[in-house]
Amino acid sequence: MHPLRPYQSRRDFLRTALGSTVAVAALGAAATPAMAGPGAGTGTVPTASGGGLPDEALRAGLRAVTDAGMPGVFAEVRDGHATWRGASGVADLETGRPIRPDFQHRVGSINKTFVATALLQLVAERRLSLDAPVRRYLPQLVPAGVTVRMLLNQTGGLNDYDHVLFATPEDIEKYQHTTIKPMELARIGLAEPPVGAPGERHYYANTNYILAGLLLERITGRPAAVELTRRILRPLGLHRSYFPGTATRIEGPHSAGYLPWIDATLRDFSVYNMSWSWMAGELVSTTADLNRFFRALLGGRLLRPAELAEMRRTVPGDPDNPDGGRYGLGLISAPLPGVPAWGHDGVVFGSETMSLHSADGRRQVTVALNASHYSAPGYPNPIGAALFDFLITALGGTAPAPTAADRALGSRAGHERFTPAPGAAALASSGHRLVP
Numbered sequence: 001m002h003p004l005r006p007y008q009s010r011r012d013f014l015r016t017a018l019g020s021t022v023a024v025a026a027l028g029a030a031a032t033p034a035m036a037g038p039g040a041g042t043g044t045v046p047t048a049s050g051g052g053l054p055d056e057a058l059r060a061g062l063r064a065v066t067d068a069g070m071p072g073v074f075a076e077v078r079d080g081h082a083t084w085r086g087a088s089g090v091a092d093l094e095t096g097r098p099i100r101p102d103f104q105h106r107v108g109s110i111n112k113t114f115v116a117t118a119l120l121q122l123v124a125e126r127r128l129s130l131d132a133p134v135r136r137y138l139p140q141l142v143p144a145g146v147t148v149r150m151l152l153n154q155t156g157g158l159n160d161y162d163h164v165l166f167a168t169p170e171d172i173e174k175y176q177h178t179t180i181k182p183m184e185l186a187r188i189g190l191a192e193p194p195v196g197a198p199g200e201r202h203y204y205a206n207t208n209y210i211l212a213g214l215l216l217e218r219i220t221g222r223p224a225a226v227e228l229t230r231r232i233l234r235p236l237g238l239h240r241s242y243f244p245g246t247a248t249r250i251e252g253p254h255s256a257g258y259l260p261w262i263d264a265t266l267r268d269f270s271v272y273n274m275s276w277s278w279m280a281g282e283l284v285s286t287t288a289d290l291n292r293f294f295r296a297l298l299g300g301r302l303l304r305p306a307e308l309a310e311m312r313r314t315v316p317g318d319p320d321n322p323d324g325g326r327y328g329l330g331l332i333s334a335p336l337p338g339v340p341a342w343g344h345d346g347v348v349f350g351s352e353t354m355s356l357h358s359a360d361g362r363r364q365v366t367v368a369l370n371a372s373h374y375s376a377p378g379y380p381n382p383i384g385a386a387l388f389d390f391l392i393t394a395l396g397g398t399a400p401a402p403t404a405a406d407r408a409l410g411s412r413a414g415h416e417r418f419t420p421a422p423g424a425a426a427l428a429s430s431g432h433r434l435v436p
Contacts, residue, residue, distance in 0.1 A: 052079065052082065053079055053082050055084065057393050058077060058084055058390070059086055059088075061386070061389060061393050061394070062074075062075060062086050063088045064386035064389065065088065065089075065387055065390060066088045066089035068382035068383040068385070068386045069374075069382070069383055070369055070370070070374075071090055071091075071093055071099075071256075071266075071370055071371055072087070072088065072099035072255055072369070072370040073088050073089055073367060073368065073369050073370070073387075074086065074087035074088075074099055074100065074101045074103060074287065074367070074368055075087075075287055075365060075366060076287035076288050076291055076366055077364065077365045078291050078295070078362075078364040078365075079362065079364075079396070080362050080363075085101035085102070086101055087101045089370075091103070091254075091255035092255070093266065099255050100253065101287065102253070102286060103252075103253055103254050103255055103286065103368070104250050104252045104253065104254045104285065104286055105250075105254060105255070105286065105351055105353060105368045106250070106257065106272075106274070106282075106283075106346075106348050106350075106351040106353075107281075107283050107285045107290065107346045107353040107355075108277070108281040108283075108345075108347050108348040108351065108352070108353060109206075109209075109280065109344060109345065109346040109347070110281075110283065110285070110290060110345070110346040110353060110355055111209075111281045111282060111283040111346070112209045112279075112280060112330045112344060113293075113331055113344045114228050114232055114283065114330075115209055115212050115213060115224070115228070115279050115330060116152050116212070116311065116329045116330025116331065117231075117232060117297060117302055117303065117311075117330070118216055118227060118228055118231050119148070119152065119212060119215065120303050120307040120310065120311060120329065121231060121302070121303065121307070122216075122219055123310070124303070124304050124306070124307050128148060129148065130147065130152075130310060130329075131149055132148055133145065133146065133147055134146050134147065134148055134150075134151060134156075134211065137215055137218050137219060138211065138215060138218060141190070141214075142156075142190070142211060143156075143157075143190075143198070145197075145199075146158070146198045147198070147199075148215065149310075149329070150198055150208075151208045151211055151212050151215070152212060152329040152330055153202065153313075153315055153327055153329055154202050154204050154208050154327060155198070155200070155201060155202050155203070155315055156198050156199070156208065157194040157195055157198050157203065158189060158190065158195070158203075158205050158208055158211075159189055159190075159192035159193060159194060159195050159203075159205055159207065160189055160205035160207055161186075161205075161207050162206055164192065165180070165185075165188070165276060169261070172269070172349060176248075176271070176272050176273060177273055178273060178275075178276075179275045180275050180276050181275070182210055182278050182279070185210045185276070185278065186210045186211055186214060189205065189206070189207030189210065190207065201315075201319045202316060202317055202318075202327055204317070204327070206277065206280035207280075208280075209279050209280040209281075209330075210278055210279060210280055212279060224243075224278075224279050225243035225245065228243065229242075229243070232302065236292055236296050236301075236302075237292070238292060240252060240285065240286045240288075241283065241284065241285040241286065241289045241290075241293075242284055243283060243284075244274055244284055246273055246275050247273075248272055249271055250270065250284055251284070255270065255370040256270050256350070257269050257270035257272075257348075257349065257351045257371070257372070258350050258370060259349050259350050259371070259372060260371075260373060266371065267350075268350065269350040270350055272348070272349060277348060281346060281348055283346075287355075287368060288366075290353070290355045290366045291357075291364045294343060294357045294361055294364060295361040295362070296361075297361070298342060298358075298360060298361030299360060299362075311328050311329040311331050312328050312331065312333070313328055313329070314326035314328040314331075314333050315327055317332070330344070331343070332345070334356055336356070336392060336395065336397055337392070338392075338397040339358070339363075339392065339396060339397030340358075340359065341356040341357060341358065341395060342356070342357055343355045343357050347372050347373075348372070349372060350371065351368070352368070352369040352372050353366065353368045354387075355367075356391060356395060358395070363395055363396055365390075365394035367387070367390065367391070369387075
């Protein structure tokens with residue numbers, strides 16, 4: 001039995017893996033689902049459809065994700081004025097409670113796009129300069145040479161704090177009900193050895209967006225959550241999105257959030273103090289609210305053309321894979337086959353979300369999964385393959401013809417429906433990072 005592991009970097013899906021059809025189908029390097037269980041794949045429930053959206057294909061696409069082993073998945077797809085919402089599987093493996101398309105969900109690092117948007121609004125207001133050193137605004141906190149732009153496109157050479165906080169499975173339990181302040185997160189990350197010189201290369205580290213949140217607070221004089229609510233959530237009418245702070249429970253209807261655990265079970269971590277991720281990933285939202293946000297952003301309602309163009313200036317997410325996903329200022333360019341897309345993904349314990357959109361924001365898909373960290377080295381991942389197919393269908397693209405490697409992957413995937421592996425016990429000594 002191979003130990004279960006989280007993604008070496010949870011950005012594999014959008015940031016790196018998209019440069020390879022085989023890698024995309026595997027959702028990172030070869031992996032396997034650990035999510036098969038009672039109630040999975042119980043059918044898809046569309047709640048609205050219209051226009052030319054392919055209702056049956058979208059239903060089948062979500063059902064394939066739960067058939068592959070994910071407990072539950074839900075999504076909203078938009079094409080102009082047409083909207084489709086659907087869900088497949090269960091929200092609770094014990095009770096069989098069905099998952100619903102309108103659930104609230106922890107959306108993780110999609111929070112970063114909101115922070116970058118607010119800071120670019122400050123650039124338009126001439127209160128912030130992208131190419132100014134961060135030290136101008138946060139004296140002595142950040143190494144010399146790191147600019148505001150480098151924080152937002154994650155090229156400042158800063159290391160992360162999450163692998164320090166979550167070095168063992170016990171740490172995941174420890175911080176479930178523990179508050180940690182943003183300045184402490186920043187100091188932990190900055191105390192780690194730098195991963196490169198400022199501007200040298202992209203390295204995804206949550207530390208960058210903790211500092212971006214502190215920067216937002218320093219310039220505006222308001223708490224970051226208050227400022228994002230004032231600038232984005234309230235004007236766009238995102239009434240079911242909010243920043244929970246230290247509150248551990250999601251306010252509205254939601255799913256369990258499953259993480260494979262030490263005892264070969266799935267642990268529900270939907271109750272969690274998200275202060276550990278703060279402006280790097282604490283946001284609670286819905287698929288509908290995220291689609292509304294990205295349509296407004298890409299359609300020019302939140303930023304002027306100059307600032308939106310800056311946001312779209314990208315660097316290779318993986319320097320060794322320049323044709324893969326590229327990172328802008330809190331925005332990812334994802335080169336899906338035949339459907340170039342923009343957006344972001346997010347992973348926290350028990351929840352994954354992917355939000356992808358055409359360049360003008362008219363064709364959109366946001367999909368949420370109620371389990372995370374389900375890959376294991378040495379195995380294929382039919383969940384990832386099914387999810388990839390759903391995204392392609394939702395965005396109106398055509399999946400590439402399978403290669404010999406893809407066909408081999410698919411033939412193995414049909415026989416590899418795993419129950420949860422006792423992999424978390426091995427994580428502490430595996431060298432893999434526990435946190436996305």
